[in-house]
Amino acid sequence: MTQLTDSTTRPATPADDAAAASAADIAPATGEVNLPLAIDVAALGEQLLGQWAYARKHARELMTRPEFQRDPDLGKDAHRERVLGQLHKLVEAGSVHRAFPKSVGGDEDNGGNIASFEELVLGDPSMQIKAGVQWGLFAAAIQHLGTDEHHAKWLPDALDMTTPGAFAMTETGHGSDVAAAGTTATYDEATDEWVIHTPFRAAWKDYLGNAALHAKAAVVFAQLITRGVNHGVHAIYVPIRDENGDFLPGIGGEDDGLKGGLNGIDNGRLHFTNVRVPRTNLLNRYGSVDENGVYSSPIESPGRRFFTMLGTLVQGRISLDGACTVASKLALTIAIRYGTERRQFAGGEGEEVVLMDYQRHQRRLLPRLAQTYAMSFAHEVFLEKFDAVFSGRDDTDESRQDLETLAAALKPLSTWAALDIIQEAREACGGQGFLAENRLVQMRADLDVYATFEGDNNVLLQLVAKRLLTDYSKKFAKADAGALAGYVADQVGDRAFNKSGLRRLAQNVADFGSTARSVGYVRDTESQRQLLTDRVETMVAELAGRLRGASKMGKREAAELFNRHQNELIEAARAHGELLQWEAFTEALDHVEHAGTKTVLTWLRDLFGFTLIEKNLAWYLMHGRLSAHRAQAITDYIDGRLLPRLRPHARSLTDAFLLEDAHIRAEIATGVEAQRQEEAAAHYAELRSRGLTPIDEKDLLAGKKSRR
Amino acid sequence: MTQLTDSTTRPATPADDAAAASAADIAPATGEVNLPLAIDVAALGEQLLGQWAYARKHARELMTRPEFQRDPDLGKDAHRERVLGQLHKLVEAGSVHRAFPKSVGGDEDNGGNIASFEELVLGDPSMQIKAGVQWGLFAAAIQHLGTDEHHAKWLPDALDMTTPGAFAMTETGHGSDVAAAGTTATYDEATDEWVIHTPFRAAWKDYLGNAALHAKAAVVFAQLITRGVNHGVHAIYVPIRDENGDFLPGIGGEDDGLKGGLNGIDNGRLHFTNVRVPRTNLLNRYGSVDENGVYSSPIESPGRRFFTMLGTLVQGRISLDGACTVASKLALTIAIRYGTERRQFAGGEGEEVVLMDYQRHQRRLLPRLAQTYAMSFAHEVFLEKFDAVFSGRDDTDESRQDLETLAAALKPLSTWAALDIIQEAREACGGQGFLAENRLVQMRADLDVYATFEGDNNVLLQLVAKRLLTDYSKKFAKADAGALAGYVADQVGDRAFNKSGLRRLAQNVADFGSTARSVGYVRDTESQRQLLTDRVETMVAELAGRLRGASKMGKREAAELFNRHQNELIEAARAHGELLQWEAFTEALDHVEHAGTKTVLTWLRDLFGFTLIEKNLAWYLMHGRLSAHRAQAITDYIDGRLLPRLRPHARSLTDAFLLEDAHIRAEIATGVEAQRQEEAAAHYAELRSRGLTPIDEKDLLAGKKSRR
Incomplete structure (x- = not known):
């Protein structure tokens, strides 16, 4: 074990778990009295609930009611009916109007709306996502892409579920590349109507929630053609079913059938054969056509217009980030409650050992607990940014772009993390974890698709990388050579400019940062920040260097050059997102007043930071940022110090999620073991x-x- | 891009896929004619089917019949009935007798039996695992733990499903630690009977397939108590239901209900209240009790006896390794077929790009394809070993122990790999991947539990680590200091003997192996072997050093010392398993005659080896086995050479799995895209x-x- 000097003054001692008494053994012999260290669960819980605690609490109160909870035994059809009913109940409970204009009875509370929505995952992810389709996509498209007239005409019925609706954007042939959709909306001057048409099978709208059964209308995204010109993808309000639930003339569809999860939602396909709707059904905030078929838009660039329209729907990505954080909290609460009770195999003194006392079990669950805290704090920052933009307090092109980049960075990380966390929780509970009564398997199955819908994770991360490269090139254009040299010259110089071969940093391994300090130097906040930030900046600088020639190349060569670095692009974006999470966690520490909580939470933040560094240790070694000596010390510090220190607080740290038994609803988390x-x-x-x-x-x- | 000299003479050119034509661009300018390179799919397919091809083909033929295929829309109860019916059909098809004694109509073909069983996963994993319960556990326990008398009495009815049976080993309170089971079987001399009893709730038998509904009898594992002595866990045949399906007196149970997958199996719980069965119901091959209650056994040591009894059930682990390999083949076939057709986003010349032409897509699927090949070849070696032991050709204590270690090493790797591979395949297919009609989500859900049943993966890997340490200490005891110095002295000397701190290898980075060679040296087989082998040996040596004091410590201290290195133990075991897979893949190359196949398969093996090294790059850097220069070259070689070379062969390499459309049954793998x-x-x-x-x-x- 590497000897590290401790900077924190309070050694860990067992808190609420007698089985963890051995944790005191690892406290360094500082001669100090081992005061019991506890965290203030209630205060930490409030901090985690964040600025929109009132909305979260309201939604959580609803989720304690059985009527909003999943019945795991229902088959697809019965499940769909139940979830439809739950949406009506959400209307009755006053849980769906928050984000909408006051003119239609809303609160214009964007942050609160998303916060509330995220907590619905505790009831049933199917209910959450069907609610997301109805209010976060269908109604929100009317709100954000339509005008006051549209709001008055369609929003009230959309809000109270008189008109269940579909959000008809994705097609069988085009998911991530919405701009290439095949559906057309052609203006017919003779009748002052749009003709909506599906020209081939690949242009069928697909995977649409509400489309298979319940939707009465749809917001249809189509290539807008008038006077022989295609103005790109726009959204049109299209009634699709009559009062009996039968398709209107020219409209047809299919049920997507059983899925890997979310089977309470009636996803389906729609196709249109020369379906006519009035010209005024175009949601025309960003693009209008007059009765002569003349197109006009407040945004001249078709590209910018398209991204502005799509950008109004960023809340989908935000709410998935938050929902995955809530689900991760639930999964870890279940696994850690069970892990602190379950015993297996006799230990040194004959008594069976509690699972959480095994190093491996700590390694499996505690870094994921740290990650969940990071996700939670990062999400709060994210939601604040969103609320500032959508409330108009800080609504500029730049802040909208920042928000979209944030969404593209955090949504992939948290949706993947949730799958990983729920799966590890399920395996950590053994056979119990596989039973539906303990909820982990169904939660994972439902959240699976979060990784590929609302923007495929791999595609989103490439958007982030492109933004990082753009920012870098701006910085590079402005900065003087000296300022840049500090972190990019080495990389770009050796590596990309002349392609003469690999840099030979290994022969020159030197610790990054202040070399005078001891092996424990990475433990402090600034060192972690430096290591994590430097990695992002260096990766971006290296990529910029490698892609430098692209602008002067032919399109094909440039595309091939990008493709040869696609994997690196995605890794750089991921590193950026992880840094954002770490920064949010670190900033949250400043707002902790309780000394014990602060100490424990700082360990947890260290565990998050160290785990990130450990995961990318090869990078730090190859780039001469860490010596082998210090690299080894990181793993030793995780195993030898952080895990044993955090072990006694594992239960309290999940208690701070403030989930009630009625939210948890897992047999093994009830104390039965x-x-x-x-x-x-x-x-x-x-x-x-x-x-x-x-x-x-x-x-x-x-x-x-x-x-x- | 690092410049590497190619040792292979045939550059890659597109085989069957015009879209991959750009792959030729990366071929080194050797001046050679770029001959089209193809693989012999049929011959490679036969090689993959292996020694028991006849059994695999027979099972695969059955799996093309709709009656053996899963109906995804069936709810739990209907699915259970269907699967029960499928088991009867397997009997009719003559697919279940292979492993059993000729005296009861079997073939005594152990390898063929497992090979055939593994392919059932193509029909429905529920059918496979329920068949595994009936013939691989219940009937196999009668076969291996019972005597000829027992065979004659119970096997015929077990084989033809007259007696569906449960394998009642696991209890709610004890899964991995079977030896601590709570159920007791106490001999009553007065009536010459065993009294089977469940003394408390934690001792209920749990998760038992067939137990909730269909089982008429069970092999019950219980603490065998006679004349006041507990002889440890033994197996007893116990009838549990009458002809009407009602529990016999003293027996009760519960349904485990819905699970994360495998819902075609009626898993349940059983408990016994002083249930009496004749003394002769003890399956007494390894332990008998006479009418006076006197216990005798051919194996004196109770510990060795227990492990011998459990060892007869190793085939469960073997068949999971094989089933996961088959499922991985299926998943990659689906994802790669779709990935070579699906296009998204316009490329450099306006035409939309095929997914498989994206570097990231290659990174996601091709290393997993390499891993699947490694799993397939390693499984064949595993199955040969099993057949040799169970046929009696090579049945010694040592070979049985080797077999169990192999099972404990490979089962965790392949069960985890299958989940990872199926999940990546599902995400690589986007929304299509989430639809039940494309099978990936249901396959993953069903295979989820493979990671924790038949031996929890984390527990099994610790068994492997213990064996590695035992072997190491034997070697250490015999070897002279000089022989050991080559690979262990550095580690053990600096690190563990004096605990004075970390080694300082980083200051002394030197390439491992022949330093005279170019950066491309790791490409050859011997270098890969050296790097992979050295890592296992060094990890074990380091661990041995760190744990050295344990034998002289008190039990508690020793347990704590082990626990502080538990994570490393597991990592060492994993490295060992990966080496075994790499060795099997490498050995398989020797049996390839077709030149094109050999070239492509060698690239695929290189990709497997390089991916393993890349995953553990930090270790190689910290231990001075690779310089930063060469470490970077590994990633560059994967991205710049291996992936583009293998890309044109991706489809052929999955065609060689010889899965027919009736096995694949995924809409997106039919050419529809x-x-x-x-x-x-x-x-x-x-x-x-x-x-x-x-x-x-x-x-x-x-x-x-x-x-x-």
Whole structure:
């Protein structure tokens, strides 16, 4: 074990778990009294709930009611009916109007709306996503892409579920590349109508929630053609079913059928055969056509216009980031509650060992707990940014672009993380984790698609990388050579400009930062920040260098050059997103007042930072940022210090998620395992007290041998 | 891009996929004619089917029949009934007797039995695992733990499903630690009977396939107590339900209900209240009790006896390794077929790019394809070892222990790999991947539990690590100091013996192996072997050093010392398993005769080896086995050489799995995507030919600007 000097003054001692008493053993012998260290669960819980705690609490209160909870035994059809009913109940509960204009009875509370929506995942992810389709996509498209007239005409019925609606953007042939959609909306001057048409099978709208059964209308995204010109993809309000639920003339569709999860949603396909709607059904905030078929738009560039329209829908990505954070909190609460009760295999003194006392179990769950805290704090920053933009407080092109980049960076990280966290939680609970009654498997199945819908994760990360490169090239254009030299010259110089071969940093391994300090130097906040930030900046600088020639190349060569670095682009974007999460976690520490909480949370933040560095250790070694000596110290510090210190607080750190039993609803998280063990122990104790314990054959043999 | 000299003479050129033509661009300019390179799919396919091809083909033929295929829309209860019916059909098809004694109509063909069983996963994993419960656990326990008398009495009915049975080993309170089971079987001399009893809730048998509904009997594992002595866990045949399907007196149970997958199996719980069965119901091959209650066993040591009994059930782990390999083949076939047809986003020349031509897509799928090949070849070696032991050809204590270690090493790797591979395949297919009609989500859900049943993966890897440490200490005891110095002295000397701190290898970075060679040296087989082998040996040596004091410590201290290195133990075991897979893949190359196949398969093996090294690059850097220069070259070689070379062969390499359409049964793997694109392209071509293509607003703007 590497010897590290501790900078924190309070050594860990067991908090609420007698089984963790051995944690005190690892406290450094500082001579200080080992004061019991506790965290202020209630205060930390409030901090985690964040600025929109009132909205989260309201939604959580609803989710304690059985009517909003998933019934795992329902088949697809019954599940769909139940979820439809739940949407009506959400309307009754006043849970759906928050984001909408006051003119239609809303609160114009964007942050609160998303916060509330995220918590619905505790009831049933199907209900959450169907609600997201209805209010976050269908109604929100009317709100953000339409005008006051459209709001007055369609929003009230959309809000109260009189008109269940579909958001008809994705096609079978085009998902990530919406701009290439095949559906057309052609203006017919003779009748002052749009003709909506699906010209081939690949242009069928697909995967649309509400489309298979319940939608009465759809916001249809189509190539807008008038007077022989295609103005690109625009959104049009199209009624699709009559009052009996039958398709209107020219409209047809299919059920997407059973899915990997979210089977409470009736996803389906739609196609249009010369379907006519009035010209005024075009949601024309960003593009209008007059009765002569003349197109006009407040945004001249078709490209910028398209991205502005899509940008109004960023809340989908934001809410997935938040929902995945909530689901991760739930999964870890279940696994850590069980892990602090369940015992398996006798330890050194014969008593069976609690799972959470195994190093491996700590390694599996505690870094994921740290990650969940990072996701939670980062999400709050994200939501604040969103609320500032959408409330108009800070609504500029730049802040909208920043928000979209943030969404593209955080949504992939948290949706992947949730799958990883729920899966590890499920495996950590063994066979129990596989039972539906313990909820982990169904939660994972439902959240699976979060990684590829609302923007495929790999595609989103490339958007982030492109933004990072753009920012870099701006900086590069402005900065003087000296300022840049500090972090990019080495990389770009050796590597990309002349392509003469690899840099030879290994021969020159030097610790990055202040070399005078001891091996423990990476433990402090500034060192972690420096290592994480430097990695992002260096990766971007290296990429910029490698892609430098692209602007002077032909299109094909440039595309090939980009493609040869696609994997690196994505890795750089990921590193950027992780840095954002780390920064948010670090900033949150400043707002903690309780000393014990601050100490424990700082360890948890260190665990998050160290785990990120450890994951990319090869990079730090190859780039001469860490010596092998210090690199090894990082793993040793995680295993030898951070995990044992955090172990006694694992339960409290999940208690701070403030999830009630009615939210958790997992049999193994109810204390039943501890009861079973007490019953077993009492049985064996009684046998012993009555002298009825059989002799173990092993002891008998040992006895025989010793008598020989 | 690092410049590497190629040792292979045949550069890659596109095989069957025009879209991959650009792959030829990366071929080194050797001046050679770029001959088209193809693989012999049929021959490679036969090689992959292996020694028991006849059994695999028979099972695969059955799996083309709809009656053996999963109906994804069935709910739990209907699915259970269907699967029960499928088991009867497997009996009729003569697919279940292979492993059993000729005395009961079997073939005594152990390898063929497992090979055949593994392919059932193509029909429905629920059918596979329920068949595994019936014949691989229940009947196999009678076979391996019972005597000829037991065989004659119970096997025929077990084999033909007259007696569906449960394998009652796991309890709610004890899964991985079977030896600590709570159920007791106490001999009553007065009546010459065993009294089976469940003393508390934690001792209920749990998760048992067949137990909730169909089982008529169970092999119950219980602490065997006679004359006041507990002889440890033994297996007893216990009838549990009468002809009406009602529990016999003293027996009760519960349904485990819905699970994350495998819902065609009726898993359940059983408990026993002083249930009496005749003394002769003890499956007494390894432990008998006479009518006076006197216990005897051919194996004196209770510990060795217990592990011998459990060892007879190793085939469960083996078959999971094989089943996961088959499922991975299926998943990659689906994703790669779709990935070579699906297009998204326009490339450099306007035409949309095939997904498989994106570097990231290659990075996601091709290393997993390499891994699947490694798993397949390693499984064949594994199965040969198993067959040799169970046929009696090589049945020694040592070979049985080797087999168990192999099982404990490979089962975790392949069960985790299958989940990872299926998930990546599902995400690589986007929204299509989430639809049940494309099978990936249901396959993943069903295979989820493979990671924690038949031995929890983390527990199994610790068994492997213990074996590695034992072997190491034997070697260490025998070897002279000089022989060991070569690979362990550095580690053990600096690190563990004196605990004075970390080694300072970083100051002394030197390439491992022959330093005289160029940067490309790791490409050859021996270098890969050296790097992979050295890592395992060094990790084990380091661990041995760190754990050295344990034997002299108190039990508690020793347990704590082990626990502090638990994560490293598991990592060492994983490295060992990966080396075994690499070795098997490498050995398989020797049996390839076709030159093209050999070249492509060697690239694929290199990709497997390089990916393993890349994953552990930090280790190689910190231990001075690779310089930063060479470490970077590994990633560059994967991205710049191996992926583009393998890309044109991706489809052929999955064709060699010889899965028929009736096995694949995924809509997106039928060519439908290519048809849809052809239809769309024809539509746009027709518009162009008729002059009906609308002008793009962007082009219009560009035109206006240029006219200004």
